[in-house]
Amino acid sequence: MSSMKKIMECVPNFSEGRDLEKIEKIVSPFRGKDGIKLLDYSRDEDHNRCVVTVIGEPKILGAAMVEAIGIAAELIDLTKHEGQHPRMGATDVVPFIPIKNVTMDEAIQLSKEVAKEVAKKYNIPIFLYEKSATSPERENLAKIRKGQFEGMKEKIREAKWEPDFGPQEVHPTAGATAIGARMPLVAFNVNLDTDNLEIASKIAKNIRFANGGFRFCKAIGVDLKERGIVQVSMNMTDYTRTALYRTYEMIKVEAKRYGINIVGSELIGLVPMEALIDTAVYYLGVEDFSVDQVLENKLME
Amino acid sequence: MSSMKKIMECVPNFSEGRDLEKIEKIVSPFRGKDGIKLLDYSRDEDHNRCVVTVIGEPKILGAAMVEAIGIAAELIDLTKHEGQHPRMGATDVVPFIPIKNVTMDEAIQLSKEVAKEVAKKYNIPIFLYEKSATSPERENLAKIRKGQFEGMKEKIREAKWEPDFGPQEVHPTAGATAIGARMPLVAFNVNLDTDNLEIASKIAKNIRFANGGFRFCKAIGVDLKERGIVQVSMNMTDYTRTALYRTYEMIKVEAKRYGINIVGSELIGLVPMEALIDTAVYYLGVEDFSVDQVLENKLME
Known part of the structure; x- marks a missing residue:
């Protein structure tokens, strides 16, 4: 091949x-x-x-x-x-x-x-x-x-x-x-069950590169007014090195301090397959998985 | 398109x-x-x-x-x-x-x-x-x-x-x-931190179609002798209707009854991309995700 x-x-x-x-x-x-x-x-x-x-x-x-x-x-x-x-x-x-x-x-x-x-x-x-x-x-x-x-x-x-x-x-x-x-960007937003924008902004600061967080993560707090909730809105600048699930789990950990839970997330626009596969492999604890095992990859060789 | x-x-x-x-x-x-x-x-x-x-x-x-x-x-x-x-x-x-x-x-x-x-x-x-x-x-x-x-x-x-x-x-x-x-098969095995084959076999029975479990899941207990652990070895016969994560989470729930934990899993051979993407979307709680957002899908149209 x-x-x-x-x-x-x-x-x-x-x-x-x-x-x-x-x-x-x-x-x-x-x-x-x-x-x-x-x-x-x-x-x-x-x-x-x-x-x-x-x-x-x-x-x-x-x-x-x-x-x-x-x-x-x-x-x-x-x-x-x-x-x-x-x-x-x-x-x-x-x-x-x-x-x-x-x-x-x-x-x-x-x-x-x-x-x-x-x-x-x-x-x-x-x-x-x-x-x-x-x-x-x-x-x-x-x-x-x-x-x-x-x-x-x-x-x-x-x-x-x-x-x-x-x-x-x-x-x-x-x-x-x-x-x-540059690497492909992944726009990944995590929604919280509060309408308190300050909490989303604090969590964004905790996890983003600019303030000491993950190296390939930009983040801000965003108010989703019509839904009455707030969001940590992220731009992942290298998903191969700062994995999506890592920011998700860290937001969960930070939110706990305020008694807040994650209620969902959004992936905006195009997402490279590997960013999602890495996530699946992490949560299922798959050993020795290779992206060559993805059927669709065989179609593109 | x-x-x-x-x-x-x-x-x-x-x-x-x-x-x-x-x-x-x-x-x-x-x-x-x-x-x-x-x-x-x-x-x-x-x-x-x-x-x-x-x-x-x-x-x-x-x-x-x-x-x-x-x-x-x-x-x-x-x-x-x-x-x-x-x-x-x-x-x-x-x-x-x-x-x-x-x-x-x-x-x-x-x-x-x-x-x-x-x-x-x-x-x-x-x-x-x-x-x-x-x-x-x-x-x-x-x-x-x-x-x-x-x-x-x-x-x-x-x-x-x-x-x-x-x-x-x-x-x-x-x-x-x-x-x-037929649907594509997905060979999905979940490893347990015990060498007791009986436990893997009991869990396999609980989750497989033949004994009242998930409709599109075949399962048996397997002894991984050289690793000193056992495995619930599954053949998922329709991953679009019996999702991988569902069997994984149910094995976790069943294993708890024996004080046993999952220590990893295996995906054998080819896996359709959607089976993995569904898993990622579940664990990250992604709202309204469409497979059309997967960049690689654009390459195959």
Whole structure:
């Protein structure tokens, strides 16, 4: 089984959320190609941004991504762009995400190849971010993007913000782009049988990385007003290292201190199969389980 | 997403476990075809039998199965066959198993189409069994096969054992074949921290269908001598209706009566993804989860 299919995901964000015709043109490189598949795209008129999910064979995906960035650079003029969401480029951010039979190193490698190609072809400055970052302060997208398109003209001239690829000046209409690699995110929310938001917020603090909790867990307390309960809303940034069940059990332990119970949970959007299988294997105490035993995995080799 | 790929599994058993060249010829219709895939075959010299696992698009799978049965009928002569495993046909039994985007009704339908075609093409009598059975006493393969190849010559002449398709006499060298549809089996074993086999056997009785337990659970107690513990060994015959976690939790409850704890479990062989996802969703109390949210499912559509 050495010929197992490699599957990479890419979730590019483009700074166009209103003109459907333009969006269709931008995503067109992801359609009708063997080996990749456009899973979804969602746009937001207020943000004036669209988020695309495409998946497939890494090389084909990378080439299609280069194409799409070229089309976005032609069609989107950031000097005329307005929207609520911060942005610095026509193609604002491009994360590559290893899904199956590919490593994080391969995702990083692909992100660098695409970055290099885009810089060369379209003269757009590229910042490598997240796992592809070339320095710690470039891991965080928000830090790179601070100042946005308008502020980037000056910022990019600082030695500290010299781009990783491309010219040390923003593209006049397409700005600058962040390209990188990251793990798939899992949006996991746990509901509590209280309407006391303070309790959810305290528990969120206990379990999240920022305050000393789990390394790959972001968390906030959220008020579900119409249900009269509160929620610990989490973003799991690496489910392979901070398992879902671990945060669940820890929330249960913390809630006990307030006499509160968990009443349910939510998984929002797509979830990698392994995140769920790890959970099942933990609770049933399965010994020596291999994901190769999952029937459906045999179908994808 | 109306064009979701249908995936059926088939696990034919052929009465040849020694001659590798013959086995290769019999499984050859499952190789090199778009839309189906030979996952595995295992043979046993003592049983003189091989068990093949093939998966794919129902129509292509059915046609390949008809071909394979024809080759087996040519190459296997049951008048000269010896082996420990009971058998009545060169192709002994052919279960179709719905895996993805197909219903049990479609599996039953396919089994009947294949049965009809095989009977017509090769003049082999066919008994429909399991979910495809045309009467309750034909659901159980062991009952149909009782008497084996040698005894079938007489048995098939009884009105009660008239085959569902084909002549009312056994094929002179290829015998008779059972074809049907069933759910995927999940082999799930739960280990107890005792070496008392009687306790495992008692718990097995409590939870299995035969003695009043769960409808889709077969169970026996097993001695794991080298580990010094015992096991409740289960065959889950419909995990969609008798969930794995339910038997696990019930074993835990029963074990408590003896002061015994569960120390782990095993999943043997292939497991459908949904069986594990149901488990994760139960233990995390996930509300409104849909299997469409599993990322990998998007890859197979």
